[in-house]
Amino acid sequence: MTTSDPHQTIGRRGFLRNATAGVVGVAALGTAAADTARAATAAAGATAGSGRVIAFEGPHQAGILTPPQAAASFVSFDVIAPDRAALKDLFAVLTDRVRALTAGAPVPATDLASPPADSGTLGPLPPADGLTVTVGVGASLFDDHRYGLGARRPAKLAAMPVFPDDDMAHSTELHGDLSLQLCADSRDTVVHALRDITRHTRGAIQARWKIDGTHSAPRPSGAPRNHLGFKDGIANPDTTNQAVTDALVWTHGGADGEPAWTEGGSYQVIRIIRMLVEFWDRVSLDEQERMIGRRRDSGAPLDGSAETDLPAYKADPQGLYVPMNAHIRLANPRTDATASQQILRRGYNYERGLDTDGNLDLGLVFCCYQQDVSRQFAAVQSRLAGEPLVDYISPTGGGYFFALPGVRNPGDTFASGLLAG
Template identity: 40%
Template sequence: MTDRTHRTLQDPPAPSGPRPADAPADAPADAPAAAGVSRRRLLGTAGATGLVLGAAGAAAGYAAEPAGAAPLTSLGADRAMFHGKHQPGITEGLQARGHLVAFDLTAGAGRPEAAALLRRWSATAERLMAGEPAASGDTDVARDAGPSSLTITFGFGRAFFDRTGLTKRRPAALDPLPAFSSDRLDKARSDGDLWVQIGADDALVAFHALRAIQKEAGGAARVRWQMNGFNRSPGATAHPMTARNLMGQVDGTRNPKPADADFDRRIFVPADGDPAWMANGSYVVVRRIRMLLDDWEKLSLPQQENVIGRRKSDGAPLGGSGESAEMDLEKTGADGTFVVPVNAHARITRPDQNGGAAMLRRPFSYHDGFDGRGEPDAGLLFVCWQADPLRGFVPVQRKLDRGDALSPFVRHEASGLFAVPGGAAKGEYVGQRLLEG
């Protein structure tokens, strides 16, 4: 799915180096860039050589890189691959900027229109992820940038199958999620026929993709809701580390890793799974979780750590020696109480406390200003992946619903569940096996 310059989930960022952005994945670091016209060549990096935009470059809107010009930085050059066994945007490392957007098919749009739309979207995603402009009507927003780890991921909501006459091919895993006590869901910002996730390490590259996808929807689909998120930028810390959320907590310590022996079984539908069109795909639960930061920040540091069950400074479990230390659920203090409280968030969410339930969390933080009381409308765009939400998200959320110490400080305000098919082979578009099968 990714070339060797791209970070996978929780891997350290690739070191900076002279490898050109256009070099093949197996090319040596000092391989020369191929000749041609590409957004991946930074016009600005050639300033020291006195480069001026020639007539050919001006006509195309993108500048050819002369011999000896400096390559893109590693952040701009990182590229994810569109075609592959799985769709991009699932196992890659957290990206600095994200957009989540859901569409509803318009009145009169059915299976043919949906197939044409996914064909357009897939072609656009392939070009943009390669660092190329959109095929037509490009806005030039990302003109000077490289791919910047851009990923574009597509999924189908429950209602999509009714609108396209494919109800009989709808997976049972798309049954509606149960209601939870912490839900305060806004239906207008939940669900949708089609879902698109866009992530990149550059804000303009991400917006450029969002605008291109929205324009390509044409008359076939309209935006139902859209949310913007962010994470820490690559290289912002002295060494690679697990991300923090807006509560200041290290978030994602126990995330499954692609190197785990059971990773694929937990996260992806098997190649011989049911339905067949979902082979190598995954199911994503999307939740807009508002953090009640004014209330949270009134807690003392020890109180916050007891709510989570981990030290705020380094993410270590209470009573443990480091972030990766195993949490000792039986350890007690001098007063005889558990060091990790029985209702601590980290204790409740452990897979071994939920029948082995696990999900791959790949969230974004969000901040949408301040409400009428001056409180921040901020929190987490929770995005989690699993082979079956009834064995992943649902049992964990039910457990949290029964007594999580974090519950008084969060509010679930939007929700969606989408089937994300496997990656498209070369020459295919995403969802082709469903729409043309």
Template identity: 40%
Template sequence: MARRGGIVSEGLSRRRLFGLGAAGVAAVGAGALATRSLAEQPVAYASATSDAVPFYGAHQAGITTPAQDRLHFVAFDVITKDRGELVELLQEWTAAAARMTQGRDAGTFGAVGGAPEAPPDDTGEALGLPASGLTLTVGFGPSLFDDRFGLADRRPAALADLPAFPGEDLQPQISGGDICVQACAHDPQVAVHAIRNLARIGFGKVSVRYSQLGFGRTSSTSRAQATPRNLMGFKDGTNNLKLEDTSMLRDHLWAAPGDGPAWMDGGAYLVTRKIRMHIETWDRAPLAEQEAIFGRDKGKGAPLTGKDEFDAPDFAAKGPDGQPAIAGDAHVRLAHPDAHGGARLLRRGYNFVDGSDGLGRLDAGLFFIAYQRDPRKQFVPIQRMLSQKDSLNEYIKHVSSGLFACPPGVVDGGDYWGRTLFT
């Protein structure tokens, strides 16, 4: 296998994967467990926006990886009914992902190196571009655990369908999905190229249910990153979990032995929500009202009871009128871990603008992405309270929803996405 800077950059070739078949690759993957201790060493991250992020490790990249600037998220429906074909696809996807995240073409012969009479192994639009910090993260939706592939008894209890929340207006055609892939990169063309090639490889076995482009990350996942702003102009995710918070990641992010089926040990659960913002209405709201809704200063991001962004909110403090300085229905109060028994999320959402709705209003907002150890104990109670009491609800609408179980990382070139589920 080719190596680059000491990091394995290519998995099994497509031909070798198919030659081994599901059973053969499973055996290789099982042997690879002996090397798991190597994969569990501290992960190195890209030092520049053009660099590659290591693909192999105990956890999938793209979760605690410092959030990149661009997103292309896709949900697939599996259209094959053959379990073996699905496993082969995951093997082939893994090999392609290992190559693309290291700045290489999706296939062995690339965009121009194959036989002229055959379709290329790569679509070619990323030729000459660096890796750009590309990460690819896969997850399995509840619908994959029906009776098609013999997985029903392997569905984790934490992968319970999300309940309905007040005020949401979910569109089924952009919700759910059997499998999701999150592509994050610093170059939008690199992210689009990755998803395009996975869809190409999956032709006849999966179909795209929906996809979402995002720009301008709305959360920081490392202390080295400044807190970004959402399209309402406020800093977002100030109290987000960070990759440096190793003990908190253990408690709130990674599925642990005993939490559920062993195939999810070291994985995490992903919730996505497309949240449309009523931009035009928000833009007419007075600054004081905007700040009261969030419970934070719009400039520095400080809580209304503090001076700096990372000051702890004082929810007991009173204003000059004797009322709480941070209102009871302020977003920061209702979303704070203190309101939910300490529950926390690792957020890595993105802004989106999908043109207009035909009435001259921007179709824009937040594509919310949050990883956690158990949505039943984290996202669900937080969102239930927000949906019932948050004054921000006047200006937003949840229009799509997704829930996925993201398995642990790929340990080496003999492993593949979802091996722990299918073997």
């Protein structure tokens, strides 16, 4: 913390009034809390929900290579912190909260003079429950008149453009200064974390839009299915291979014009893609499969027999098996020239009510990570322009963000490199 007013640096909980000032002190205490939390979880034994703890610290944020958990919320915020010092405070608080929540922090006792410190929605011993909270920043945060960060903008970070097949003209779910991707093994854990974070950051960020997703179970095996009934996410890069992730997922400071602080970050694209399922359900299976390029039941490419089979496009130059304009063929032509364009998809199905015609609002929260959003997502997207599938989907919102590098150690915070000096 950088101010001397105790009410700006130290919280409502009176017993914290004597807490150490200074970001390092805060972070250190946060770590103590996290250690305590782990000890407490161990001492308490299993609590409700999965006890799965996904490590918070590391060179990269959790929630990117992490296999998708069951429940997710994607929330975009605008930063209303008045100045750079307050922005730094924001990231320190975010760090403390995410560290504690992902460790499964026990709920502190309620101070005599305060409302309960926790919503209580996960009970007195909230489990870690596989929670990850991935923090991204939007291009607008770097605007010159705001926090003086213009020179530190990640090289490829811009506001998400409108693509030709988009339906964004009246969207209220676009862009933002800050993104949070919250994922956990249960829905209530996601909501608990979001509620905790918004409470602790009131006055510094204000939520702009939010969409919730679920990760379907394999039916009956393999990749989960989207609302079109097709398996989705089959052809992802090998996240266990560091050479692959270093080449496709992570940004590297000093390379490709990236500022040094971006080392270990990743470009995040979020797209809210409505699926017009009533229309889709009135289309023949053959036409559906030719639009996608896979068999609906097995997930096999149309020239194969199993989900894991690789389509052999060189052997099918005229698209007699997999049409030239099939979604999977356009998205990933599997050529040497397009190998570096692969993205790491981490999408979730969404469902949320009805439209004015009484049709179901179902779709995909498309989320992908990549080293270079123009070389990868934008290139894929431009190849997909006009594909037959566009008649059945309607991208209605989202944004480009840059997922910050990981919090490396107990003294580190989100955006420490970005805000250094």
